[in-house]
Amino acid sequence: MRMVSSxxxxxxxxxxGSLIVLGAYAQAQAQTDPLPSWNxxxxxxxxxxxxxxxxxxxxxxxxxxxxxxxxFDQDGTTxxxxxxxxxxxxxxxxxxxxxxxxPKLKGVEPFKTVLSGxxxxxxxxxxxxxxxILAITHTGMTVEVFQKSVQDWIxxxxxxxxxxxxTELIYQPMxxxxxxxxxxxxxxxxxxxxGQDFVRVYSERVYGIPREQVVGSTGDTTFGYDKQGKSELxxxxxxxxxxxxxxxPIGIDLMIGRRPLAAFGNSTGDQQMLEYTQDGGGARLMMLxxxxxxxxxYAYGADSKIGTFSDALMAEAxxxxxxxxxxxxxxxxxxxxxx
Amino acid sequence: MRMVSSxxxxxxxxxxGSLIVLGAYAQAQAQTDPLPSWNxxxxxxxxxxxxxxxxxxxxxxxxxxxxxxxxFDQDGTTxxxxxxxxxxxxxxxxxxxxxxxxPKLKGVEPFKTVLSGxxxxxxxxxxxxxxxILAITHTGMTVEVFQKSVQDWIxxxxxxxxxxxxTELIYQPMxxxxxxxxxxxxxxxxxxxxGQDFVRVYSERVYGIPREQVVGSTGDTTFGYDKQGKSELxxxxxxxxxxxxxxxPIGIDLMIGRRPLAAFGNSTGDQQMLEYTQDGGGARLMMLxxxxxxxxxYAYGADSKIGTFSDALMAEAxxxxxxxxxxxxxxxxxxxxxx
Numbered sequence: 001m002r003m004v005s006s007x008x009x010x011x012x013x014x015x016x017g018s019l020i021v022l023g024a025y026a027q028a029q030a031q032t033d034p035l036p037s038w039n040x041x042x043x044x045x046x047x048x049x050x051x052x053x054x055x056x057x058x059x060x061x062x063x064x065x066x067x068x069x070x071x072f073d074q075d076g077t078t079x080x081x082x083x084x085x086x087x088x089x090x091x092x093x094x095x096x097x098x099x100x101x102x103p104k105l106k107g108v109e110p111f112k113t114v115l116s117g118x119x120x121x122x123x124x125x126x127x128x129x130x131x132x133i134l135a136i137t138h139t140g141m142t143v144e145v146f147q148k149s150v151q152d153w154i155x156x157x158x159x160x161x162x163x164x165x166x167t168e169l170i171y172q173p174m175x176x177x178x179x180x181x182x183x184x185x186x187x188x189x190x191x192x193x194x195g196q197d198f199v200r201v202y203s204e205r206v207y208g209i210p211r212e213q214v215v216g217s218t219g220d221t222t223f224g225y226d227k228q229g230k231s232e233l234x235x236x237x238x239x240x241x242x243x244x245x246x247x248x249p250i251g252i253d254l255m256i257g258r259r260p261l262a263a264f265g266n267s268t269g270d271q272q273m274l275e276y277t278q279d280g281g282g283a284r285l286m287m288l289x290x291x292x293x294x295x296x297x298y299a300y301g302a303d304s305k306i307g308t309f310s311d312a313l314m315a316e317a318x319x320x321x322x323x324x325x326x327x328x329x330x331x332x333x334x335x336x337x338x339x
Numbered sequence: 340m341r342m343v344s345s346x347x348x349x350x351x352x353x354x355x356g357s358l359i360v361l362g363a364y365a366q367a368q369a370q371t372d373p374l375p376s377w378n379x380x381x382x383x384x385x386x387x388x389x390x391x392x393x394x395x396x397x398x399x400x401x402x403x404x405x406x407x408x409x410x411f412d413q414d415g416t417t418x419x420x421x422x423x424x425x426x427x428x429x430x431x432x433x434x435x436x437x438x439x440x441x442p443k444l445k446g447v448e449p450f451k452t453v454l455s456g457x458x459x460x461x462x463x464x465x466x467x468x469x470x471x472i473l474a475i476t477h478t479g480m481t482v483e484v485f486q487k488s489v490q491d492w493i494x495x496x497x498x499x500x501x502x503x504x505x506t507e508l509i510y511q512p513m514x515x516x517x518x519x520x521x522x523x524x525x526x527x528x529x530x531x532x533x534g535q536d537f538v539r540v541y542s543e544r545v546y547g548i549p550r551e552q553v554v555g556s557t558g559d560t561t562f563g564y565d566k567q568g569k570s571e572l573x574x575x576x577x578x579x580x581x582x583x584x585x586x587x588p589i590g591i592d593l594m595i596g597r598r599p600l601a602a603f604g605n606s607t608g609d610q611q612m613l614e615y616t617q618d619g620g621g622a623r624l625m626m627l628x629x630x631x632x633x634x635x636x637y638a639y640g641a642d643s644k645i646g647t648f649s650d651a652l653m654a655e656a657x658x659x660x661x662x663x664x665x666x667x668x669x670x671x672x673x674x675x676x677x678x
Contacts, residue, residue: 066549143592187551200596210405211596212526212551221592223585223611230618231611233592246562253482253560253572255594257539257550272562272570279569 034180036332037173043287043330046323047177050285054261055184061283065185069260071215071252071273072178074192074199076266076307077289078207080159080169082298085306087198089166090153092122094137097149111136135237139219142232143197150201164337167206172336174264174289178207181262189260191215191252193244193269197235215255217243244269249276260284266291267307274322286322288313293328296338373519375671376512382626382669385662386516389624393600394523400622404524408599410554410591410612411517413531413538415605415646416628417546419498419508421637424645426537428505429492431461433476436488450475474576478558481571482536489540503676506545511675513603513628517546520601528552528599530591532583532608536574554594556582583608588615599623605630606646613661625661627652632667635677 038044053061054068075081095114099105106115110129113121125133138146159169178188188209190199196216203209220239226232243251249272252260259280263273266289274286290309291300301309317324327334377383392400393407414420434453438444445454449468452460464472477485498508517527527548529538535555542548559578565571582590588611591599598619602612605628613625629648630639640648656663664670672678 066543069551196593196596204405212408212594214596218593221589223588223615231588231614232618233588233615249562249570249572250560254535254557255551257535257553275570276562276572279571 034183035173035176037176039330039332041330043323043325046285046287047180050262050283051180051184054283063261063283067258067261068181068184068186069189069256069258070178070181070186070262071189071191071256071260071264071277072174073248073265073267073270073273074190074194076291077264077270078171078174078178078190079166080162080297081307082291082300082304083160083306085194086154086157086166087194089157090150090198091133091137093153093157094149095133098136105136138195138197139235139237142234143221144232146197146235147201150198154202167202168337169335170206171289171331171334172338173331173334175207175336177264178209182208186261187213189213189215189252189256191243191248191263191273193217193242193247196243215243215251217241217247246272248273252276262286264289266309268310268313269308271313271316275320278320278322286317286320287325288317288322289325289327292326293331293334296334297327373522374512374515376515378669378671380669382662382664385624385626386519389601389622390519390523393622402600402622406597406600407520407523407525408528408595408597409517409520409525409601410528410530410587410595410599410603410616411513412587412604412606412609412612413529413533415630416603416609417510417513417517417529418505419501419636420646421630421639421643422499422645424533425493425496425505426533428496429489429537430472430476432492432496433488434472437475444475477534477536478574478576481573482560483571485536485574486540489537493541506541507676508674509545510628510670510673511677512670512673514546514675516603517548521547525600526552528554528591528595530554530582530587530602530612532556532581532586535582554582554590556580556586585611587612591615601625603628605648607649607652608647610652610655614659617659617661625656625659626664627656627661628664628666631665632670632673635673636666 035044035047053059054063056062072078075085079086092114095105095111099111099115105111110125110132113125114133154167155165157166158164159166162169181188190203190209190213192199192215194216196214196218199216200211200214203214204211218241220236221233222236223231223233241247241251245268248270252273260277261283262285263270263277264287265273270288274288278284278286288309291298291307293299300307302311314324316322374383374386392398393402395401411417414424418425431453434444434450438450438454444450449464449471452464453472493506494504496505497503498505501508520527529542529548529552531538531554533555535553535557538555539550539553542553543550557580559575560572561575562570562572580586580590584607587609591612599616600622601624602609602616603626604612609627613627617623617625627648630637630646632638639646641650653663666673
């Protein structure tokens with residue numbers, strides 16, 4: 001019987017070992033916080049409750065995975081938008097790149113003003129001036145050539161205050177929300193006023209959002225062939241669709257074809273997206289990031305030209321039960337590199 | 340030692356059983372044909388080789404899953420388009436539905452002609468007539484109301500020759516290709532001249548293609564609020580983007596943002612999509628369905644107004660090495676209900 005005994009002892013040991021391992025695993029699972037950069041509070045609780053009720057089988061508010069769509073504004077919602085949208089900084093930079101190749105631009109307005117570096121004069125540029133700057137830096141080239149220019153810029157350009165790459169200025173708490181939602185079967189989308197072709201360059205690498213899940217402002221492209229006869233698409237300054245305000249639900253319908261289950265924004269440009277989300281009915285999550293932390297990031301709201309969070313928006317948020325995220329009190333840390 | 344012996348015997352039995360099961364499983368795996376409705380031939384081989392070389396780790400032509408995009412035309416490529424596009428049949432039907440609610444339409448052309456059922460007169464309708472019919476049946480209502488009208492029609496309407504639902508007239512071999520590609524990490528998209536809002540109604544249920552993976556012809560929508568103050572999008576007869584010919588690569592760039600790795604079509608409307616796919620370089624698969632089976636489906640090509648497969652397209656296919664699928668010889672069965 002000696003072999004039997006030793007076998008039995010061995011089996012008991014294995015069984016005991018398995019139990020210990022299983023127990024530790026279960027405990028780890030239970031204790032792993034999917035949102036470690038969030039302080040405990042109503043905002044964090046709203047996210048956890050919403051995910052639980054929409055993704056737990058048997059829950060009365062359970063939502064089929066095919067309908068689990070979450071949309072995120074970008075500027076001011078998932079990365080820093082002050083003192084100027086990254087894409088605006090890119091456009092000004094790109095005027096310099098283009099003038100180096102085509103020196104006659106140096107004598108032509110509004111490019112001359114941009115190249116002067118005179119901040120006061122630049123701040124006075126008119127909307128038609130800015131449109132000319134956008135046209136020359138964003139159109140008249142193939143999609144690939146444009147995206148190469150964005151790629152060259154974004155791996156090098158530094159933010160004036162933080163002295164870090166713009167892609168390092170993404171909000172860690174929002175990245176955690178995106179990742180958490182994806183582990184729960186959600187498809188995460190950008191729905192941004194920024195250029196669709198601009199954001200697609202880095203969205204996969206930085207946020208884990210693939211190109212086809214970027215809904216943004218667009219212009220027309222034309223189909224043609226290069227000198228070698230290869231087909232290509234050229235960006236042209238026509239047919240601009242601005243993915244902001246009413247343009248957001250319109251873009252969502254165009255590109256996704258379904259009302260989101262959750263939507264995240266930070267400004268009046270996101271109002272209609274949140275309304276459109278909520279009016280789908282049932283369990284929905286609408287959240288607005290409020291910039292109230294001048295120490296760690298910026299504090300701005302109703303009076304800011306960039307990322308305006310009007311009093312009317314705050315009133316609507318309160319009335320409709322949207323969750324306003326306080327960067328100051330809801331976020332344990334803002335950037336991954338902090339502390 | 341009796342327990343030991345019996346334990347050992349039992350263990351041997353279990354091990355032997357496991358081996359038998361594993362062996363049978365491996366054999367089943369090796370023998371399962373992912374494309375059972377395809378005859379062995381160059382078309383089937385082209386699909387299998389392409390998938391193998393792009394998805395086998397270590398293959399020199401291995402493609403990262405994020406870039407595994409396959410685009411499919413719909414009419415004539417994945418379902419029957421003769422004698423008239425399903426969406427055209429829907430539009431004519433819908434004129435009747437609308438006239439029942441709004442009898443004054445019965446006296447107004449071109450609706451009067453449509454309602455007459457006079458085939459000769461209907462065949463003579465002009466392009467502006469057809470545009471009026473599309474406008475009244477496809478716009479002036481919310482996206483949801485439009486899609487409800489499509490849903491009501493598609494679960495009931497029967498094809499005049501096959502006396503089956505249109506959704507039963509999908510090509511089983513192409514459905515197998517879609518399913519096979521998806522098991523290999525591809526995202527399958529429709530890129531169709533048909534209406535995006537039309538196809539989205541049934542694409543998930545019938546083809547396993549979710550709404551956001553339908554790229555089709557679109558018109559503008561406007562954002563507003565209903566009488567209860569709920570946000571809604573209304574389809575308007577403006578800003579039409581036709582997803583055909585050059586419109587297909589443009590739609591692909593707009594909605595997906597990446598050249599496809601594989602593209603499937605059947606007519607001159609798909610030419611630019613296949614060029615755009617191939618010109619991405621590396622391992623790509625371009626296929627055209629050729630309708631040459633009047634017995635089981637239809638035989639048509641250069642002379643057909645619907646699904647024109649011009650001689651120039653055939654010449655380009657041969658020159659560029661695109662695979663032309665013969666429905667007659669490449670497809671063992673065409674419809675799931677056959678045999």
